[in-house]
Amino acid sequence: MTNAIEVREIVKRFGNFTAVDGVSFAVEEGEIFGLLGPNGAGKSTLIRMLVTLLPPTAGTALVSGFNVVTQADQVRRAIGVIPQAMTSDLELSVEENLIIYAKLYGVPRDTRTRLIHELLESVELLQWKDKQVKHLSGGMRRRVEIARGLVHEPRVFFLDEPTTGLDPVSRTAVWEMLQRIKSQRKLTILITTHYMDEADRLCDRIAIVDHGKLVALDSPLTLKASIPVTNVLEASFAAPPSDWDARLRQLPGVDQVVRHENVFRLSSGNGPATTLAMMEAAAAAHVTVTSLSVQSTTLDDVFVHYTGRALRDTLQEASVTDSPFMIRRR
Amino acid sequence: MSRMWAIVEREMRRFRRSPILIVVSMVFPLVQLIVLGYAFGGNVKHLKLAIVDQDHSLPAVRVRELAQAVSAGAHTLDLIDYADEGQAVTDLRNGRINGVLTIPPDFSRRVLRKDAPNVALIADNTDNVVSAAMAASLTSMLAAYGAPPTMVRRPAAAALDIVEVYPYIPYIQYLLPGSIVMSIFMMVMIGGGIIFIDDKARGLHEGYLVTPITKLELIAGFNVSGTIKAVLAGFVIMLIGSLIAGVPNPFDGFRIMRLAVVIVITAFALISMMFLLMVRVSDPLMPRAIFGVLNTVLYFPSGAVYPQQGFPAWMQAIAVVDPFTYAVHAFKSLLLKNTGFDAISGDLLYLFVFSTVAMTAATLLFKRTL
Numbered sequence: 185m186t187n188a189i190e191v192r193e194i195v196k197r198f199g200n201f202t203a204v205d206g207v208s209f210a211v212e213e214g215e216i217f218g219l220l221g222p223n224g225a226g227k228s229t230l231i232r233m234l235v236t237l238l239p240p241t242a243g244t245a246l247v248s249g250f251n252v253v254t255q256a257d258q259v260r261r262a263i264g265v266i267p268q269a270m271t272s273d274l275e276l277s278v279e280e281n282l283i284i285y286a287k288l289y290g291v292p293r294d295t296r297t298r299l300i301h302e303l304l305e306s307v308e309l310l311q312w313k314d315k316q317v318k319h320l321s322g323g324m325r326r327r328v329e330i331a332r333g334l335v336h337e338p339r340v341f342f343l344d345e346p347t348t349g350l351d352p353v354s355r356t357a358v359w360e361m362l363q364r365i366k367s368q369r370k371l372t373i374l375i376t377t378h379y380m381d382e383a384d385r386l387c388d389r390i391a392i393v394d395h396g397k398l399v400a401l402d403s404p405l406t407l408k409a410s411i412p413v414t415n416v417l418e419a420s421f422a423a424p425p426s427d428w429d430a431r432l433r434q435l436p437g438v439d440q441v442v443r444h445e446n447v448f449r450l451s452s453g454n455g456p457a458t459t460l461a462m463m464e465a466a467a468a469a470h471v472t473v474t475s476l477s478v479q480s481t482t483l484d485d486v487f488v489h490y491t492g493r494a495l496r497d498t499l500q501e502a503s504v505t506d507s508p509f510m511i512r513r514r
Numbered sequence: 515m516s517r518m519w520a521i522v523e524r525e526m527r528r529f530r531r532s533p534i535l536i537v538v539s540m541v542f543p544l545v546q547l548i549v550l551g552y553a554f555g556g557n558v559k560h561l562k563l564a565i566v567d568q569d570h571s572l573p574a575v576r577v578r579e580l581a582q583a584v585s586a587g588a589h590t591l592d593l594i595d596y597a598d599e600g601q602a603v604t605d606l607r608n609g610r611i612n613g614v615l616t617i618p619p620d621f622s623r624r625v626l627r628k629d630a631p632n633v634a635l636i637a638d639n640t641d642n643v644v645s646a647a648m649a650a651s652l653t654s655m656l657a658a659y660g661a662p663p664t665m666v667r668r669p670a671a672a673a674l675d676i677v678e679v680y681p682y683i684p685y686i687q688y689l690l691p692g693s694i695v696m697s698i699f700m701m702v703m704i705g706g707g708i709i710f711i712d713d714k715a716r717g718l719h720e721g722y723l724v725t726p727i728t729k730l731e732l733i734a735g736f737n738v739s740g741t742i743k744a745v746l747a748g749f750v751i752m753l754i755g756s757l758i759a760g761v762p763n764p765f766d767g768f769r770i771m772r773l774a775v776v777i778v779i780t781a782f783a784l785i786s787m788m789f790l791l792m793v794r795v796s797d798p799l800m801p802r803a804i805f806g807v808l809n810t811v812l813y814f815p816s817g818a819v820y821p822q823q824g825f826p827a828w829m830q831a832i833a834v835v836d837p838f839t840y841a842v843h844a845f846k847s848l849l850l851k852n853t854g855f856d857a858i859s860g861d862l863l864y865l866f867v868f869s870t871v872a873m874t875a876a877t878l879l880f881k882r883t884l
């Protein structure tokens with residue numbers, strides 16, 4: 185199988201600040217590939233180099249077989265791009281937004297009409313096609329842009345944080361639409377996100393990016409399996425004895441026990457063994473288990489493992505800019 | 515080039531749907547035209563003129579009759595008799611009256627001998643407009659006098675340079691060419707510069723730059739659409755302004771065609787200048803900040819409100835390179851004097867060269883990447 189995207193040792197410096205630091209990876213045709221990382225990790229910079237918006241300082245990248253520097257025009261014809269900022273024209277209607285872009289891509293008129301109809305159907309905006317974009321919600325605007333990015337039938341589709349700032353329902357809708365569109369046409373998708381659940385649900389493979397470096401790359405399942413297991417058990421008991429937390433600490437696999445009144449939180453290197461032993465201990469001591477949940481490894485744990493800090497903490501660090509003059513999406 | 519038209523189409527559709535933009539860029543020049551035109555250009559009336567008749571003969575009475583006729587007819591003057599010139603000058607200094615006309619004791623003798631008879635106008639030169647208007651009206655009045663006596667103007671206050679404001683065409687007509695250029699400039703600023711930088715800051719240009727559009731198509735798209743908007747603004751103000759200012763025969767077809775040529779080249783020159791200034795700017799505050807300064811620096815030295823002959827050397831130097839100067843001159847020739855192209859060929863040439871230089875420089879500076 186040929187690669188839709190091939191990135192080799194790509195570097196981007198702004199002055200003496202290195203935003204992307206020697207990243208290499210390849211995306212196969214038909215994949216949904218995720219770049220996961222906190223604000224300021226260099227995701228947008230990386231994507232901007234791949235879509236010919238920024239010249240790399242060093243290294244090369246091929247998109248759809250074309251070099252992003254020397255064959256920029258061929259690359260542009262092969263790709264669809266949804267930039268991080270909302271870039272649809274507020275004063276224009278949904279359909280006009282698509283028409284203008286179809287013209288910018290030189291799509292012939294009859295193809296254009298058919299494609300726009302199909303795309304608006306896919307993103308469920310057909311009945312809104314004559315509405316001005318300024319009257320639409322954020323999620324709907326995002327869907328306009330998704331349709332717009334596909335109006336010339338690109339082979340590779342780049343989306344930079346397509347769901348940031350959207351409410352949970354709209355986010356799920358965007359994921360479903362991307363999956364549906366993907367199933368209907370030959371398309372490779374590269375998406376950046378700082379949402380773990382998004383990467384987990386949507387992507388075939390994920391590259392974790394931090395401080396401009398690629399720190400891990402694999403499928404979500406493999407990534408989760410690749411790190412030492414840490415399961416979290418949360419159990420509550422009716423009237424546990426006073427030394428109950430000490431007894432729980434003796435169970436196999438348990439590293440730590442934290443107690444909040446009758447709720448106990450156990451970290452364990454072996455979830456199944458700890459769970460079984462805890463249920464037996466409770467039965468033997470005639471303590472009733474009122475609730476129990478076992479949490480398996482999440483991408484959060486993967487992130488902590490590879491970067492040494494939790495993603496939600498790094499999100500608090502304000503990145504200087506996404507682009508020095510970018511107005512952040514609401 | 516079809517990609518360029520996609521950009522133009524987008525800009526024009528947005529333009530049609532933002533009426534506020536259209537209104538603002540047209541209302542401001544019109545308001546300025548009307549307010550400035552009437553504030554400065556109205557015929558000055560009911561000026562209080564003291565008459566000190568030291569002669570009391572028949573020829574002197576004739577002068578007073580003529581003055582009374584002006585007073586009764588055009589209401590430019592209200593006459594007040596003074597016996598004492600000293601008292602009249604004191605009242606002039608205090609601002610109770612606007613001028614003193616003295617008929618000297620030897621007036622009738624000189625009239626009879628045809629020996630250069632004189633009357634004297636003592637005017638308050640701290641108010642140029644009033645003293646000039648009074649002098650003008652008295653001069654024309656004396657022309658009606660059989661053997662015109664000459665009038666000597668004596669400044670009442672300390673010596674001040676006298677600058678004549680053109681009182682001969684209505685000032686509002688004098689202002690109109692500048693207002694047309696101003697409306698073109700406003701649209702270039704708002705519809706060109708500010709929207710361009712705001713779009714850039716919102717990341718809209720990223721959307722364009724990832725399509726296969728070429729650098730030249732992009733530049734042409736931005737500038738053609740900007741020029742179209744500015745031409746529309748200029749045309750509307752030219753027509754409405756001509757009606758308001760009372761330009762004779764405002765819908766003369768040939769003149770409108772000539773005016774259209776000047777409007778188009780002016781719009782293109784100003785768009786080119788704006789594009790050159792904005793091509794590397796990304797901060798949305800920038801065009802707003804330079805808007806006012808640029809407006810002042812270009813509009814006032816251009817001769818739009820005041821003749822350039824009255825300017826100090828440094829301002830005349832600005833005027834030489836200021837594209838407004840040439841546009842204003844061209845509009846003035848066409849609107850006020852109804853000349854043909856030969857009178858404005860120098861203006862057109864300058865605007866053309868200016869546009870070419872600015873647009874070439876901007877194209878070289880324009881980056882196809884972020």
Ligand SMILES: Nc1ncnc2c1ncn2[C@@H]1O[C@H](COP(=O)(O)OP(=O)(O)O)[C@@H](O)[C@H]1O
Nearest residue numbers: 198203223224225226227228229504505506507
């Ligand atoms: N044009 C630029 N000039 C200088 N620094 C930049 C520029 N663009 C991005 N950066 C910096 O590069 C780093 C990575 O930014 P970015 O790629 O936008 O991160 P992400 O998209 O992962 O949030 C940030 O620290 C940002 O401040």
Ligand SMILES: [Mg+2]
Nearest residue numbers: 227228268506
């Ligand atoms: Mg980003």
